[in-house]
Amino acid sequence: MSPAIEIQGLSKRFGAFQALTDISLLVPSGTCCGLIGPNGAGKTTLFGLMCGYLKPSAGSLRILGANPQIPGSLKHVLSVLPQDAALPSAFSVTGFLCYMASLSSLPDPKEAARKALAQVGLSDVGGRRCNTLSHGMAKRIALAQTMLGDPPLVLLDEPTAGLDPASAQVVRTLILELRSKRTIVVSSHNLQELEDLCDMAVLMDKGRIVEAKLMSDFTGASAEFRVSIARGTVPLDLISAQPQCREAKLEDESTLYVRFEGAAEDIITTTASILASRQVQFTEIWTGRRLDDAVLETLRRGRA
Amino acid sequence: MGFMRDIVTIWRAELGRLSKNGRIIAASLLWVFAVAILSRVLHRLVEGGEVAVGPLSDEQAQQFLSSSIGALLEATGFSRATIVSMFVHGAPLNFPFFFSAVMFFLPLLCALIGFDQIAGEIPTRSLRFIVVRTSRASLILGAFLARWTVVVGLAFITVVGILVSLKSGGFPVGIGFIARWGVAMFGTAVLASGTWSALTALCSTVAWTGPTALFLNLFALLALRTLRSIGTSALLNGEAALVEGAHASLFAYFRYLTPSQFEPYLMSPKAIEFITGLAGTVAFGVVFMLLANIAFARRDL
Numbered sequence: 001m002s003p004a005i006e007i008q009g010l011s012k013r014f015g016a017f018q019a020l021t022d023i024s025l026l027v028p029s030g031t032c033c034g035l036i037g038p039n040g041a042g043k044t045t046l047f048g049l050m051c052g053y054l055k056p057s058a059g060s061l062r063i064l065g066a067n068p069q070i071p072g073s074l075k076h077v078l079s080v081l082p083q084d085a086a087l088p089s090a091f092s093v094t095g096f097l098c099y100m101a102s103l104s105s106l107p108d109p110k111e112a113a114r115k116a117l118a119q120v121g122l123s124d125v126g127g128r129r130c131n132t133l134s135h136g137m138a139k140r141i142a143l144a145q146t147m148l149g150d151p152p153l154v155l156l157d158e159p160t161a162g163l164d165p166a167s168a169q170v171v172r173t174l175i176l177e178l179r180s181k182r183t184i185v186v187s188s189h190n191l192q193e194l195e196d197l198c199d200m201a202v203l204m205d206k207g208r209i210v211e212a213k214l215m216s217d218f219t220g221a222s223a224e225f226r227v228s229i230a231r232g233t234v235p236l237d238l239i240s241a242q243p244q245c246r247e248a249k250l251e252d253e254s255t256l257y258v259r260f261e262g263a264a265e266d267i268i269t270t271t272a273s274i275l276a277s278r279q280v281q282f283t284e285i286w287t288g289r290r291l292d293d294a295v296l297e298t299l300r301r302g303r304a
Numbered sequence: 305m306g307f308m309r310d311i312v313t314i315w316r317a318e319l320g321r322l323s324k325n326g327r328i329i330a331a332s333l334l335w336v337f338a339v340a341i342l343s344r345v346l347h348r349l350v351e352g353g354e355v356a357v358g359p360l361s362d363e364q365a366q367q368f369l370s371s372s373i374g375a376l377l378e379a380t381g382f383s384r385a386t387i388v389s390m391f392v393h394g395a396p397l398n399f400p401f402f403f404s405a406v407m408f409f410l411p412l413l414c415a416l417i418g419f420d421q422i423a424g425e426i427p428t429r430s431l432r433f434i435v436v437r438t439s440r441a442s443l444i445l446g447a448f449l450a451r452w453t454v455v456v457g458l459a460f461i462t463v464v465g466i467l468v469s470l471k472s473g474g475f476p477v478g479i480g481f482i483a484r485w486g487v488a489m490f491g492t493a494v495l496a497s498g499t500w501s502a503l504t505a506l507c508s509t510v511a512w513t514g515p516t517a518l519f520l521n522l523f524a525l526l527a528l529r530t531l532r533s534i535g536t537s538a539l540l541n542g543e544a545a546l547v548e549g550a551h552a553s554l555f556a557y558f559r560y561l562t563p564s565q566f567e568p569y570l571m572s573p574k575a576i577e578f579i580t581g582l583a584g585t586v587a588f589g590v591v592f593m594l595l596a597n598i599a600f601a602r603r604d605l
Contacts, residue, residue, distance in 0.1 A: 071439030
């Protein structure tokens with residue numbers, strides 16, 4: 001699969017402050033990639049470089065083959081939901097979307113604006129001035145403008161930050177719809193959200209990439225599972241004897257941990273059968289770890 | 305083609321925004337109010353016949369210029385040929401003073417209307433929605449053209465106001481006078497406002513906030529005025545010194561470092577003066593816009 005984003009040795013310095021150091025990253029087309037990291041990790045700076053807002057101090061990057069530093073090269077290539085960017089005042093919502101649609105050279109800006117408003121569930125606010133919208137509404141309008149013209153790459157910087165649960169759910173549903181058609185890069189501090197949405201994760205810390213891999217590899221979903229044991233003695237020897245099993249152990253009295261290779265469904269099914277045949281009662285089976293556990297552990301390891 | 309279409313799109317959108325911007329509306333109303341007062345004064349003076357000096361013959365006009373009031377008229381920056389031409393066409397005495405006052409305040413109007421075109425959008429980050437859809441050059445040109453359009457509109461009102469006040473005061477404003485001086489005034493105001501709007505665009509692209517851009521713009525205007533004052537004063541001293549056989553000061557050339565040195569030539573009937581004025585004014589505008597474009601292309605948003 002050809003890369004949507006290619007970054008090589010990218011660095012960014014603001015005066016004496018080194019915001020990004022030697023970033024190299026490949027994001028394949030069609031991926032939904034989550035940017036993860038604590039505050040100040042450099043996620044928004046990386047977004048800024050990908051969108052051409054910022055000039056790199058060193059290194060190179062290509063967005064679907066285009067160099068963001070070349071004027072106008074990102075037109076029709078990407079759309080972006082910038083973090084904390086205010087909608088331009090004095091425009092009506094429809095006026096703003098028509099303006100963006102016109103700049104995207106869409107043949108019927110009004111129709112595109114109407115469609116985008118309907119997608120974010122705000123068809124009734126088209127006549128309102130942008131600066132009279134609530135934070136949540138403004139965020140959804142900003143998201144609506146990313147859908148204009150169906151660009152192949154969408155960058156979303158903290159799309160659900162500051163939204164109430166219902167609005168955040170609307171946004172997540174929209175991202176899920178977008179995911180089927182485009183490459184998406186999304187940053188968020190809501191790791192559960194990223195785990196649900198993304199199939200690739202890039203963990204950043206102190207301006208560097210700490211890890212960049214498939215979400216399932218990150219959480220171990222494709223390499224480990226756990227079973228919550230309610231009653232009975234776990235036959236560790238039988239479970240370990242399975243050809244796919246690499247490690248089986250009791251993490252504590254009630255949790256069986258299994259590390260494996262190959263298809264998860266095969267070994268999970270056979271393990272469940274073994275437990276059932278030995279009258280071991282269990283209540284839950286889950287693959288991998290929670291993303292926040294994985295992130296914290298990786299960060300701890302990286303900082304050690 | 306796409307570049308031009310983007311410029312037009314941005315120009316239209318920005319004009320729409322400006323028409324709803326309270327500061328722009330207030331500045332425009334203030335300008336129109338000042339023009340109305342100025343026109344009223346002009347009307348009264350013309351009506352009272354206190355300022356009629358012509359029409360004069362070419363020779364009479366030349367003689368008039370050698371009087372003490374002639375020196376004052378030349379201090380407005382208009383060339384001798386321009387002032388003679390004004391009085392040969394029967395322009396009232398205050399006409400060059402009034403128009404030079406308009407030209408004096410025009411850079412301030414441009415600054416007030418356009419200082420935040422880029423810098424004002426940096427803290428809110430609202431430019432970020434636009435710069436992924438078009439080139440920065442289209443953005444700055446579209447924003448500049450929208451502000452220039454507003455100033456040109458106000459310049460038109462100003463020129464019409466001056467002509468109407470002359471006519472209503474009983475001055476014989478005919479087709480010939482309008483064709484010569486109305487068009488010259490409007491053309492001069494259009495070109496000059498383009499240059500000053502370009503300076504405002506430049507200041508707005510290098511600053512991080514609107515107020516900083518305004519301060520920078522006012523500082524630049526002050527610096528350019530100072531350069532012209534130094535140059536003019538050195539020229540006058542140099543002329544006196546030349547009589548005594550000394551060399552002209554290098555400072556005299558400072559006056560060519562500001563667009564306001566060239567603007568009055570745009571009204572001149574002499575081709576060489578007009579071409580000098582046109583080339584100087586346009587060159588400054590182009591240089592300011594090129595610098596603005598370079599600064600904007602290189603900066604982080």
